[in-house]
Amino acid sequence: MNNPLSILQQVFGYERFRGPQAEIVGHVIAGGDALVLMPTGGGKSLCYQIPAIARQRAGQGVTLVVSPLIALMHDQVGALHEAGVEAAFLNSALSYEEAVAVERRLARGELTLLYAAPERVTTPRFLEQLDALHRRGQLALFAIDEAHCVSQWGHDFRPEYRALTVLHERFAGVPRVALTATADALTRADIVERLQLQQARQFVSSFDRPNIRYRIAEKKEPAAQLLRFIQHEHEGDCGIVYCQTRKRVEETAQSLSAHGVPALPYHAGLDAELRQHHQDRFLREEGLVMVATIAFGMGIDKPDVRFVAHLDMPKNIEGYYQETGRAGRDGLPAQAWMLYGLQDVVNQRRMIDESPAGEEFKQVMRGKLDALLALAEATDCRRERLLGYFGERSQPCGNCDNCLAPPQLWDGTDAARKLLSTVYRVQQMSGIGFGAGHVMDILRGRKTEKVAQFGHEQVSTFGLGAEFSEAQLRGVLRQLVALGALAVDAQAYNTLRLTDGSRAVLRGEQPVRLRESVAQASGGRKRREARGSSALPAAAAGLTEAGQARFAALKAWRGEVARSHNLPAYVIFHDATLAAIAALGPSSVEELEGISGIGARKLEAYGQEVLRVVASS
Known part of the structure; x- marks a missing residue:
């Protein structure tokens, strides 16, 4: 023993x-x-x-x-x-x-x-x-x-x-x-x-979580993209949505709730008692979505989280991996879904640059951010990149967005050189820097009020990038910032400025290849049938009609026991254990003994009650 x-x-x-x-x-x-x-x-x-x-x-x-x-x-x-x-x-x-x-x-x-x-x-x-x-x-x-x-x-x-x-x-x-x-x-x-x-x-151990599907998309209209993702693919599911700021947490939770998705906010600015109440509800109820800053998550053992979404890019791959790892702890299919954009890169770099830490620490943090950005911009297997970061070699997984729908690539070198030239020329002409939107307007030949105000239609690159879409140019800008060929000056209203790394791109020595912009973050999937709150979890999907009836009865019984013990339901029995009981339909304690997740103490405490529920369902 x-x-x-x-x-x-x-x-x-x-x-x-x-x-x-x-x-x-x-x-x-x-x-x-x-x-x-x-x-x-x-x-x-x-x-x-x-x-x-x-x-x-x-x-x-x-x-x-x-x-x-x-x-x-x-x-x-x-x-x-x-x-x-x-x-x-x-x-x-x-x-x-x-x-x-x-x-x-x-x-x-x-x-x-x-x-x-x-x-x-x-x-x-x-x-x-x-x-x-x-x-x-x-x-x-x-x-x-x-x-x-x-x-x-x-x-x-x-x-x-x-x-x-x-x-x-x-x-x-x-x-x-x-x-x-x-x-x-x-x-x-x-x-x-x-x-x-x-x-x-x-x-x-291997860092691989093969049941998690990794998907990363360009941020366009994050609230609408998130709602589409949940409604089309995870309606009725439990999930976690991470946001960078408390304000976005509050707004996102309210938006989801207004559209029929039960969602709760969680961040350090909430009263401690309310935070605890929200966490308890998330752990004990089904189908809730927690919208949170990174203040939420460490030690969350809830096994049936079917998706983790990021509306803002995390600081590094470790944080991304830790947070996405809260999905699919039960081994059943789950998704890690992230949106990112140029502003994410700007914000993260600014936080590093403005921190009081020493230069050595800042350099390490910049390297970690660059690795995450490379994962986001990657056109090859996400899982290979992710595992490679932790020193683990692997093969293409066949279960990430890039493997399932390989992206179209385009050569952005010409666009990159024209963007850098525009940044240089407007600064030379006006003596000050300008933001990404204004630089793109000049390159695309848009005669906006601001372009007219500064006379920037006279810049030699005006209209030379008319063939590029705004989405394409934003992708190029992200890549240039990632390469260190372009900097964003947070102290001067996020204006763009050239760096020492700009020269290699301007000379054509540094190619810039990018993925085609994909506006549909949900992947264009067909909306699945809406599920009621009584829908069976993935663990019970393969059961017969009689087995599903037993599972539903066992789940209701488990909920009562969990509430009386003030514990999450999965602490009593995991869904997989209930599904195994429901599939077997046991009539004796001896038959229960071989089911995974039922130890001697639980068999003694709950065996007869489980048999009663099975017999009456």
Whole structure:
């Protein structure tokens, strides 16, 4: 009963380990340090939960899990309780009396896992409690979740994570496992250095999420494009929409709601209680769309998120990968959909340039932004590019927009040279810089009021680009900014100016090849049939009519249980488990035993009720 596979089967109800889980679990149980990189939905938590159970059963005490989010602690502890594991958390959500009760249980050795935030872990009082456990040989393991937060190169840097080096310095004999879903080589090296994991074994899983379809389109009318995407392809589905600003979050949530899409806003400017209420609703209800800034998402374990949309370009590929990874955790088809435009590039570069950080940091951040822009502008397989960024080689996936509908390319070198010439000539003529719209108007020969005001119809390039559409020229401008051949001066009303990199393009030494502009971000797909709120999830799509009736009844029963336990429904049973029960139509507890996701404790707690629901449906 104490070997890892038995714990997996008896406690968690899974028949076998996935990928490198078995090797990681065995290494950590044996007392080895580990750095684990595993994509969202890959089963990272089992890599420390099973060692925690095994080491506790062997008399080695409690496992401390360092976790950055209160909501994540609550749901993970709730899920462990459902599986029959003694776990607790210490955070600001507890009253003084509740916190003292947890500390007493900790001192008595009654806990297998204790979750706490890094700010609490590094306080003198908490470290003294750990000292007491360590002296008694009752400190089994340290698990540092979301470990990328320790790195200044990571996308969710939290300075308080840096203080976790005290765990190694003060409790050198206690094994440590650091886990994250997202870290490029630079971030990975920083994690190792900051957490002193130089001797730790590194386990790097594939970053590939084959069930996610990646799609990136030019931003034209973002609100209308998003609405089309949801209505045509994800009506009734749960999803997340990321926006860069609080204002856009509010406007987008209101717009979706006004068009019949149930949507909630989430950003740091909302009252904490309202934010928590919205997050709880998202986790517990079906078919909701959360519109949020990046303040939302870390630790969101909801398995049935069918799409993640970005209305603004993120800062880097790590952030993009982490955020899109919240789709399709159940392994069923999901989409990562992003809009981007020239203004996104301008905004992100301005934030880097105006930050108080040192020049070395800014250079790294510019490089990361350039990598994301290259992914957006790519004409080859998105997945190949994405995985290549993390050092993983792959083949064309056949499941991204570029693979499914290869884009038409055009040579934008001539347009690029004419644009740069226009920027140069209007500045020479007027002594000041001008924005992208005005420069494009001149090149296309448009006699606007502003062109007339400054006499720019006299510029030698006036009308020389009449054959280019505005969309084409905007694509060229994005590419020039990405190449560093053109700069946008944020201090002077986003005016354009030449750089040292302009020369190579002007001389024809630097070709500029671009994808044809695609205005239809939804891909022109036929609108699917509208689904009611009672529609069956993808997990139940293959069931017979009788099986679907059983599934619907099981889902309703699960909802009642989840509400009574104040937990998300998926913590009780995943949709896949309900679908397996519905397909089998069991009539005895013995038949339930082999179904994935039903451990011994859940079988005891819910077995008879499940059989009753199946029999009556």
